[in-house]
Amino acid sequence: MGGTHAEMARLLWGPHPRPARGPRPTLDLDRIARAGIEIADSDGLAALSMQRVAARLGVTKMALYRYVPGKAELVALMVDAAIGPYRAAGKPRNGWREHLEEWGRQLLAGFQRHPWMLDATVGPRIMGPGELSWLEYAVSTLDGTGLSGAERMDAAVLLVGHVREITQQARAAGPTGDPETELGAVLGDLMREHGDRFPALTSALISTARSGGQNQAWEFGLQRILDGLAALIDQRAC
Amino acid sequence: MGGTHAEMARLLWGPHPRPARGPRPTLDLDRIARAGIEIADSDGLAALSMQRVAARLGVTKMALYRYVPGKAELVALMVDAAIGPYRAAGKPRNGWREHLEEWGRQLLAGFQRHPWMLDATVGPRIMGPGELSWLEYAVSTLDGTGLSGAERMDAAVLLVGHVREITQQARAAGPTGDPETELGAVLGDLMREHGDRFPALTSALISTARSGGQNQAWEFGLQRILDGLAALIDQRAC
DNA sequence: ATTATTAGTGTCCATTGGACACAGTTTCTT
DNA sequence: AAGAAACTGTGTCCAATGGACACTAATAAT
Incomplete structure (x- = not known):
């Protein structure tokens, strides 16, 4: 593990000075975060691995560790990039x-x-x-x-x-x-079988049926x- | 993976008939769930592995798979056992x-x-x-x-x-x-350094100080x- | 006694996050 | 111009993980 809170703060809040010597980096934190976001968006967070992120960027998994101390930090970056800053849209005269x-x-x-x-x-x-x-x-x-x-x-x-x-x-x-997914169907079966043990719930669900x-x-x-x-x-x- | 929703429902809602043939089981779902809960309580969910649960029960990791299709189902059992049924304590005359x-x-x-x-x-x-x-x-x-x-x-x-x-x-x-944990300290540093970008938050935190x-x-x-x-x-x- | 089932074990495997040494690249210093 | 210093990406290695599967031993019905 490489994840102290201080490292996390440095990573999220910068600054990230380009080092003066050495080869130019192929990647940057933004591209890495975006690659991770794309994976998580389409396949969920469980499908996010350093390998997949690296593959999507055309690079070896270990290359990522030059930018990010560990997976936890990558995820933190993804979160902040995905939500982004809030941009107020409404007119400022509202309450x-x-x-x-x-x-x-x-x-x-x-x-x-x-x-x-x-x-x-x-x-x-x-x-x-x-x-x-x-x-x-x-x-x-x-x-x-x-x-x-x-x-x-x-x-x-x-x-x-x-x-x-x-x-x-x-x-x-x-x-x-x-709820017509498999989960919804299973839940329906469940209530049909054990509904009598949960009368208030059953009645609430029935009276709900289609309400939005x-x-x-x-x-x-x-x-x-x-x-x-x-x-x-x-x-x-x- | 062994986790369809239907299996999960059968596991959580039973019944769990003792099979007629074969050697008697050493474990049961309750003991397994409780062992998992003890581990998660003391070391967090990240520290929960099939190995550790099995070890605590004096059994091999693979033995658990005779009772539980996979880790996800084990966790579901743990949740339901940990929260348990609600027992209303108040007098029924209240609103x-x-x-x-x-x-x-x-x-x-x-x-x-x-x-x-x-x-x-x-x-x-x-x-x-x-x-x-x-x-x-x-x-x-x-x-x-x-x-x-x-x-x-x-x-x-x-x-x-x-x-x-x-x-x-x-x-x-x-x-x-x-918030005198390391996390709290890091957050404090953060606000001290970037506080001017978040005036409302800063003022809210200052005026909070000690209020409960x-x-x-x-x-x-x-x-x-x-x-x-x-x-x-x-x-x-x- | 034989046979169908079931329980726990041991072995094996793919995948994971991560450590580390190494070779190639770029810039600073002399 | 020539090192030296710093840095990048790669390759290799490792421990731990969840899980598949074959095997042996135990139990009960026939």
Whole structure:
């Protein structure tokens, strides 16, 4: 292993000065990260190996270790490159709620473009500049709302959690959107056989049937969180 | 690989009839799962290998494959055994909010007892009876609140997402609770060096300083979600 | 007693992440 | 111009991993 946190920070945050001597490098961190992203996008994070990344770049696996101390660092680079910096699109005259809503939608879109980011962002880790810019924006929208610093952070984290959960659900449902994957079929069988042990669940699922799929779940959670925030902010304002 | 979803379901949901012929098995699924849990509890999911589980049971690695088709299935068993069925503790006269609050606290406690469950529950998968009983309870508390089936499910999922996010934060902060781990130190350095690029974040962190750590974040998100739910329920009731 | 099953073992294999020595390339110094 | 220094990509090697498969021993039905 080559992965201390300090190395990770240096890699994510630079600078990366081109060394003065020696042959010119064939690769750079950006190309490596993009190659990894392409693999993970199409075949999932489990299919990501140093070999495959190297092969895609026309280079030996060991060449990568000249740029990256280990696989964990490569994945961290991929995450930060895949999510990129947040670019606010809305007009700046809107209130915090509109901004956070748009922000959440874009974050969700990012996660769904790169579902492997779910697996890559579990556990303690160091965020890169891109990822941090997302957090920065979310927290900044809550400036002047009367929330404390910790509360503004907590609110952002709460939204991130929701985005992650929805991404996970969407991935389970498969790309079609409805649970007619094999997993969905197995789950159906399961409920048909053991449904009586889970009456509330069964009734909830039946009454659900067709009501909008995961998009509904996303909107529901988003609005509930924003409502909860609004309630607190209003209460503080009085 | 030996892991179709159907096999996973059979393994998690049984039945597991003792075969009539042949020597008596030395192990059973429960003991295997518990051995795995002990390893993951103490050394993390990354340290879980078939070899180590087998060694702890005094048996060869290949013996495990008589019980479990593959590692993925073993992990699924571990998850369901670790979280276990939900046992409602509160008096049944309370309202949905109290029940959900207690439920969330217990779920969080479970995740913090077995932090590796975070890594083990990413991606599409089949839930076991234990896990499903937690979902069942959460959904059942919302019966009769005027929420639709889908909404009741979404509410439960929302809370699970929050629990997961908090667990992740707590794990990053380390067992002490404050960010004085190496990771925390590196993050501090990072903000000291690049803080000017993230003014809102910096100010939020400074004003945070000492305000309660991750417990605060947990309570904040929990109450925000419950407030949001209450708002919707009240609105439906009118 | 024979036979069908089943359980645990031992051996083998491909793949993985990574360590390390080496040869070739480029720039700085003398 | 000529080393020397620093660096790059390659080739080889290794331990550990999940898993396939054949084999022996144990059990119960016939």
